Amino acid sequence: MTTNQSGRPDGEAGGGGGGSPAQDAREERRAGAAATRRGRWTDAAAVLSFALIAFWVTLRFWLNPAHGVRDNRSDQALFEWMLAHGARVVTDFAYPFGSDRMNVPDGVNLMANTSVLSISLPMTPITVLFGPRTAFLVFLTGGMIATATAWYFVLSRVLIGARGPAWLGAGFCAFAPAMVSHANAHPNIVSQFVVPLIVWRTLRLADGGRWLRNGVLLGLVIVWQAFINLEILLMTAIGLGVVVAALALGRPDLRRQARPFLAGLAVAAVLAAALLAYPLYVQFFGPGAYEGLSRLIRGYRTDLAAFTAFARESVAGNPEANRELVKNPTEENGFFGWPLVVLVGAIVWWLRRSPVVLGLAAVGLLFAVLSLGREIQFEGRATGVAGPWAALEDLPILHSVVPTRWALATVPIVGVLLALGADRARRLARDHPAARPQIRFATATVLTMALLPAFPTPLPSARLDPVPEFVTSGAWRPYVTGGRSVVTLPLPDTDYPDPLRWSAATGLDLPLARGYFLGPDTRPRAPEGRIALFTAPPRPTSSFFITIRRTGQVPPVTPLTRVSAVDDLRYWRAGVVVLGPHEHADALRRGMTELTGIRPTYTGGAWVWDVRPLTN
Secondary structure, three states: OOEOOOOOEOOOOOOOOOOOHHHHHHHHHHHHHHHHHHHHHHHHHHHHHHHHHHHHHOHHHHHOOOEEEOOOHHHHHHHHHHHHHHHHHHHHOOOOOEEOOOOEOOOEEOOOOOOOHHHHOOOHHHHHHHOHHHHHHHHHHHHHHHHHHHHHHHHHHHHOOOHHHHHHHHHHHHHOHHHHHHOOOOHHHHOOOHHHHHHHHHHHHHOOOOHHHHHHHHHHHHHHHHOOOHHHHHHHHHHHHHHHHHHHHHOHHHHOOHHHHHHHHHHHHHHHHHHHHHHHHHHHHOOOOOOOOOOOHHHOOOOHHHHHOEOOOEOOOOOOOOOOOOOOHHHOOOOEOHHHHHHHHHHHHHOOOOHHHHHHHHHHHHHHHHOOOOEEEEOOEEEEEEOHHHHOOOOOOHHHOOOOHHHHOHHHHHHHHHHHHHHHHHHHHHHOHHHHHHHHHHHHHHHHHHHHHHOEOOOOEEEOOOOOHHHHOOOOHHHHOOOOEEEEEOOOEOOEOHHHHHHHHOOOOOOEEOOOOOEEOOOOOOOOOOOEEOOOOOOHHHHHHHHHHHHOOOOOOOHHHHHHHHHHHHHOOEEEEEEOOOOOHHHHHHHHHHHHOOOOEEEOOEEEEEOHHHHO
């Protein structure tokens, strides 16, 4: 005779013995229904906790409607513009993969930029009704909530099967220090909710008899992620490949499922390739395509000391201490803190008999090493030691990856390892009732010591300059008839993105000369070829106003600079030049007036030059 978990012989009722089979069945149904209700309440509590943390991180943006991200205003403006573009695709049937509403007359290759069509298209109602800034905040906050929720359900239903460890791992995957760092206006990077779905559908490929269905579903989620962020998709594919290989080597029983797995994988590859063929052609070969990032950007690396340091937007963080370890506050991709590094190392050693753990550890180490860049740096100083990335950075596709972001790819790996470690501790407590209090206390203590210092603090905000009434009222419209553009002072680029917010506020009706985007360096003697610039190639007049913006001084105006200014205004098809609020507004106004000989008028909170007589 066998016994059940309560120690009684199988078939006996738990109340006082001797119940009929019908009574036993009713008891089991009631117990199952109660467990289901408890599980649902637990799930709801988990999702609510993720929402509370996400709103905690973005609290200052919601409380201050006139504020935006302090440490990355450029990317916030860009994503507001991208959300407005997605809405325009839906409402005006605009071409989705490129736009002529920025960088007139050349336009922008949006597939070669972060167009986030997977998000911007379904968010059209929010963008149209509440504006691009609100849509941006919903995207940013909702992306973190969705990422945590997706990881929670995949961990609790597929990878582990326990809600508590799944909540722990999912929370880290969404709110790790690196993710909070990218919440400084990188909503496409913090929105990783498709990644756990890709993991789930990849694991399901081994199900016999459903290879076609599983392959189709995997192909569709791959396409979904491709229109959120291709960089994250690439890292996910590499990580999954290493883990699946480790499982195949360590689990002979799984190798027998290779045929349906490979068949489903082929279906997913064919479907994704078919759906992405044209968009990727536009990205790599269409107008505005470029050939990798500049050597400077590819030099963004993770300092070796950053892995044990604490991020600035965490409980134990110190912005001054991190100044030498990272290029900017948005790229704190390491920064786990030394207690967490020690804990993860201990978990890997403790669970070293598991092929899954060994595979995760291998890919995590690989990503960490790649993130060190072409030359290893320690505490802000170059060591002279070449990193493995030096041999890879010039390869096609990889030349468009920022190396420090390989460290970001270790975040979900650490999250899953934390969940696996917590689940092993849970099972130890279950199997050893006498030591259960001590095991639970030790587990809670260790996790608190490792994770509390990394808990996020609210992101800092800063007041944004308001959009001038000249823009919001539509007073600019008569100037741009016949395909003309609006030239702003200064011209928009990575250091002055405000005109992108102006254009987004008009639903992209306002066409901009130049802009902030990734586009090729098309100069005849470009030092690095057609590498990506963060704006259009410089022209004499754009360089003239960059000098004023940086120094507050007007460079000498000569007959040659006046001729160049007219040529540039004609190239940009300028109908009007607009100067909004700026710390060097007087110098900018004087410079444009001296270049064109046209006296501006002040209307709607902006200085306006009607340059149509010069450009007709």
